[in-house]
Amino acid sequence: MEAFPFELSxxxxxxxxxSPIAYFVGLASKKASRWLAIIVSLIDLILSLHLxxxxxxNGYYTTTNLYFVDLFNWVPSVGIxxxxxxxxxxxxxxxxxxxxxxSAVIASNHIxxxxxxxxxxxxxxxxxxxxxxxxxxLFLFYIFWxxxxxxxxxxxxxxxxxxxxxxxxxxxxxxxVGSVIMLIAFFYVYWNTxxxxxxxxxxxxxxVKTGAQLALTIQIYLFLAxxxxxxxxxxxxxxxxxxxxxxxxxxxxxxxxLAGVLLKMGGYGILRIALPMFPNxxxxxxxxxxxxxxxxxxxxxxxxxxxxxxxxxxxxxxIAHMGIVVLGSVTGNTPGVAGAxxxxxxxxxxxxxxxxxxxxxxxHVHSRMIPDIAGLTHKMPLTSAFLVIGGFAGLGxxxxxxxxxxxxxxxxxxxxxxxxxxxxxxxxxxxxxxxLWAIQRIVFGPQKEEEEVKDLCIPxxxxxxxxxxxxVLLGIYPPLLxxxxxxxxxxxxxxxxx
Amino acid sequence: xxxEISYLPGIYTVILIITMGIIASILLDRxxxxxxxxxxxxxxxxxxxxxxxxxxxxxxxxxxxxxxRFISIIFLIxxxxxxxxxxxxxxxxxxxxxxxxxxxxxxxxxxVAVSSLNIIQIVVGWELAGLASYAVIAIKRKxxxxxxxxxxxxxxxxxxxxxxxxxxxxxxxATGSLNLVExxxxxxxxxxxYNLIFTGLILLISGLGFKMAIxxxxxxxxxxxxxxxxxxxxxxxxASKTMAFAVGLRLFYHGLNPVSYxxxxxxxxxxxxxxxxxxLAALAQNKMKRLLAWSSIxxxxxxxxxxxxxxxxxxxxxxxxxxxxxxxxxKILAFIAAAYLAYVIGSDLIxxxxxxxxxxKLVSFFLTIDLLALAGIPPLAGFWSKYILFLGVVExxxxxxxxxxxxxxxxxxxxxxxxxxxxxxxxxxEPKGVGTRGPISYLIPVVLTGLTIILLGINPDPLINFLKxxxx
Numbered sequence: 003m004e005a006f007p008f009e010l011s012x013x014x015x016x017x018x019x020x021s022p023i024a025y026f027v028g029l030a031s032k033k034a035s036r037w038l039a040i041i042v043s044l045i046d047l048i049l050s051l052h053l054x055x056x057x058x059x060n061g062y063y064t065t066t067n068l069y070f071v072d073l074f075n076w077v078p079s080v081g082i083x084x085x086x087x088x089x090x091x092x093x094x095x096x097x098x099x100x101x102x103x104x105s106a107v108i109a110s111n112h113i114x115x116x117x118x119x120x121x122x123x124x125x126x127x128x129x130x131x132x133x134x135x136x137x138x139x140l141f142l143f144y145i146f147w148x149x150x151x152x153x154x155x156x157x158x159x160x161x162x163x164x165x166x167x168x169x170x171x172x173x174x175x176x177x178x179v180g181s182v183i184m185l186i187a188f189f190y191v192y193w194n195t196x197x198x199x200x201x202x203x204x205x206x207x208x209x210v211k212t213g214a215q216l217a218l219t220i221q222i223y224l225f226l227a228x229x230x231x232x233x234x235x236x237x238x239x240x241x242x243x244x245x246x247x248x249x250x251x252x253x254x255x256x257x258x259x260l261a262g263v264l265l266k267m268g269g270y271g272i273l274r275i276a277l278p279m280f281p282n283x284x285x286x287x288x289x290x291x292x293x294x295x296x297x298x299x300x301x302x303x304x305x306x307x308x309x310x311x312x313x314x315x316x317x318x319x320x321i322a323h324m325g326i327v328v329l330g331s332v333t334g335n336t337p338g339v340a341g342a343x344x345x346x347x348x349x350x351x352x353x354x355x356x357x358x359x360x361x362x363x364x365x366h367v368h369s370r371m372i373p374d375i376a377g378l379t380h381k382m383p384l385t386s387a388f389l390v391i392g393g394f395a396g397l398g399x400x401x402x403x404x405x406x407x408x409x410x411x412x413x414x415x416x417x418x419x420x421x422x423x424x425x426x427x428x429x430x431x432x433x434x435x436x437x438l439w440a441i442q443r444i445v446f447g448p449q450k451e452e453e454e455v456k457d458l459c460i461p462x463x464x465x466x467x468x469x470x471x472x473x474v475l476l477g478i479y480p481p482l483l484x485x486x487x488x489x490x491x492x493x494x495x496x497x498x499x500x
Numbered sequence: 501x502x503x504e505i506s507y508l509p510g511i512y513t514v515i516l517i518i519t520m521g522i523i524a525s526i527l528l529d530r531x532x533x534x535x536x537x538x539x540x541x542x543x544x545x546x547x548x549x550x551x552x553x554x555x556x557x558x559x560x561x562x563x564x565x566x567x568x569r570f571i572s573i574i575f576l577i578x579x580x581x582x583x584x585x586x587x588x589x590x591x592x593x594x595x596x597x598x599x600x601x602x603x604x605x606x607x608x609x610x611x612v613a614v615s616s617l618n619i620i621q622i623v624v625g626w627e628l629a630g631l632a633s634y635a636v637i638a639i640k641r642k643x644x645x646x647x648x649x650x651x652x653x654x655x656x657x658x659x660x661x662x663x664x665x666x667x668x669x670x671x672x673x674a675t676g677s678l679n680l681v682e683x684x685x686x687x688x689x690x691x692x693x694y695n696l697i698f699t700g701l702i703l704l705i706s707g708l709g710f711k712m713a714i715x716x717x718x719x720x721x722x723x724x725x726x727x728x729x730x731x732x733x734x735x736x737x738x739a740s741k742t743m744a745f746a747v748g749l750r751l752f753y754h755g756l757n758p759v760s761y762x763x764x765x766x767x768x769x770x771x772x773x774x775x776x777x778x779x780l781a782a783l784a785q786n787k788m789k790r791l792l793a794w795s796s797i798x799x800x801x802x803x804x805x806x807x808x809x810x811x812x813x814x815x816x817x818x819x820x821x822x823x824x825x826x827x828x829x830x831k832i833l834a835f836i837a838a839a840y841l842a843y844v845i846g847s848d849l850i851x852x853x854x855x856x857x858x859x860x861k862l863v864s865f866f867l868t869i870d871l872l873a874l875a876g877i878p879p880l881a882g883f884w885s886k887y888i889l890f891l892g893v894v895e896x897x898x899x900x901x902x903x904x905x906x907x908x909x910x911x912x913x914x915x916x917x918x919x920x921x922x923x924x925x926x927x928x929x930e931p932k933g934v935g936t937r938g939p940i941s942y943l944i945p946v947v948l949t950g951l952t953i954i955l956l957g958i959n960p961d962p963l964i965n966f967l968k969x970x971x972x
Contacts, residue, residue, distance in 0.1 A: 075961070076959075076961070077884070077960055077961045077964065078961060079961055079964045079965055079968070080815075080887070080888065080891065080964070141878075144878075145878050145879060148878075156925070159925070160925070182910065193894060
């Protein structure tokens, strides 16, 4: 089986090319732009599944090479290339982006204001997200990284909740400052490429080669710059405060993208760029980074405990899960890194589902506060069922996706740091506590009779079912994902191996 | 007669062609304004193609090298677009042909100034361009604001010219020559009077500073740019300033490079002050023209990094020339788009642009592209020029300067983005400019420059490689 020529480029550029079309047809007919966005996202998903299938069938996962590579000179005089490709890690991140984009675009049926602009921005967002995961030229990577901010800012600021302007600007400033800090580190390495490679180059592999040869003190500074840049996106405590605001104010489909894909950009950057580029600094700091991960788990867990807004609660649970990603990333062994990557994928699906459910409550019950939405189980049986599944998956119940990830990450941490890391297990307990408590209050609360509410509609059922099937499938048959992850994870782990 | 003309170097031929254009423009009066415009456009177009086709040559002190070709073509392209927009803007001016003639005359001056190795010849061209632009600002004789703008420009320009001339006399006193090649050779030996050279350089930098719009010689800029008709402002920002930078490059890179240890730190300080002050002042502007004037000052700050970070980096000069070109193109788009929007809504206030993104789609789109390019957003052409320039600054070893420039660039995003916010993201009850269309002669320059910015952004490499071969 072979991919079509430029198939990955098509996956990447299709949404952005459809974006102006969605805008203009949307001026004529609102339905048209929604259907166009759905069809384009569907085609993108099918194409990326096709790529993943080829990846699997041809056994590409046995190496860490890049496949489906499109490499062209862009501005050779300053060493900038158009260089996209995927290895196992990027492949599953592309899949995650396309799956969640389709789910989110289907779940956008509650958006009625300036639909043409909404879908145009949404498609723009989809391209920039995929672009982050397939670019192996750091200049291109940075363009996509920054491009994500633009549609995201407007999607929050225009279609968001009551405090949307504040949330959008806070999101923009935080992440933009992070990217600028990251950019400085990129440039420092870039300016040193001539002394190692013999010419300017933004090629990731050349930059990694250069970064690894810098003096240790400089490596430490640059690693911290990258870690802050990526860490704001992850987010790591104390740079996390943009996240609850942005998640709560964003419309639900956009929260899905925020939690499901946008946060993964941070983890992806740490694993793909920061660790390989400055391995010596990372080795030195690994223990502190692990502590940051543990702080994330506990801090977010405690804060989540007393949230009444269900969306805010899910947002904090995201931060806790991202703590596990940070912890797993720096363990320096295959299970740990694989666990981190697995968590990125699983969390995308689980929190995607949970945010979509929060959106359902918002639109059907007109509130997201736990006391208001409690006791409607008999009116909304399907919603409650999905909520229970999503909640169980989120707390890491064996047999569901997040368990595999947590297990692997903690196993990896245990290999590296021994018994002292057992404290993380209490984090898992905390995690279970706030989710179970929330489910108990919402699903099993006293019944309310007076209100008339509708249950899920067909498109929602379809997209929730797909997500649920994936969550269960990844829980009971991990090789489905591990096949893709194993070799890249081993390669990344080797940079930190003692 | 004809064979002899063909032996003339390209510059003289172009001057001859343009002179004929001037005569034609004056003879064809207001009633035949479109004929005057068409003839002037043909003259400019022919000049462009002639210059593109002319081989490099030198006759006496007059040189025609890649540098003068590149800069002259910037002037001519600017004039081509300006004459077009001028034809719609000055509909009520009696001597319309005169305005075109003055712009063509300014072109002669500017082309002479950048095609010479003799300081006197440079200065003569400079002043010819200056006189023509003073007059053309005042072409609306009934408009007191335009007259004030012209007077201000005239006074400041004359002072600047006088200062520069005075400075040149000091340099002549120290080196005994007005030929840049000889000056460079004399200075390189090292037997010169430091005080004479130092005083001369201070005066020369001040004089050029007025023309380049660098702080603290910038005070005339906002008023003059604001008072002049849009097209003329465009001409000042795009062509007149380009000439100042080009003359500066000739003087400092070619003639005065042995004393770079004197002028380099001066320019470095001026660059920092100019870009910072320009950007901070632009933050507070609410009038489009004034905002663009301040942004033009800030960009002058970036461009004089050419002198402030003088070193032996090929990227510095290439990036600087690229940014000079991009500054011209971006300012043409910005001012003419502002003229278009002002024509449609009758206001120059940014706050009145509210909702124009919905009613004036094409111009708003290109204006947005342009503002993003001015802010240096990749992958637009304005980004590449800034990027290569700053890369050159770093290569020359002045990381600190580059850092300040980058921070400034980040600040500037705020006021550019604010305009975009008003265009697209502010809601209004009554959208302005519904169904009104501006003149097509505004639209053509906007679309052409906008496409240039996008296309050069997608593929800047050939231009960068070409610019690396260009030396003043």
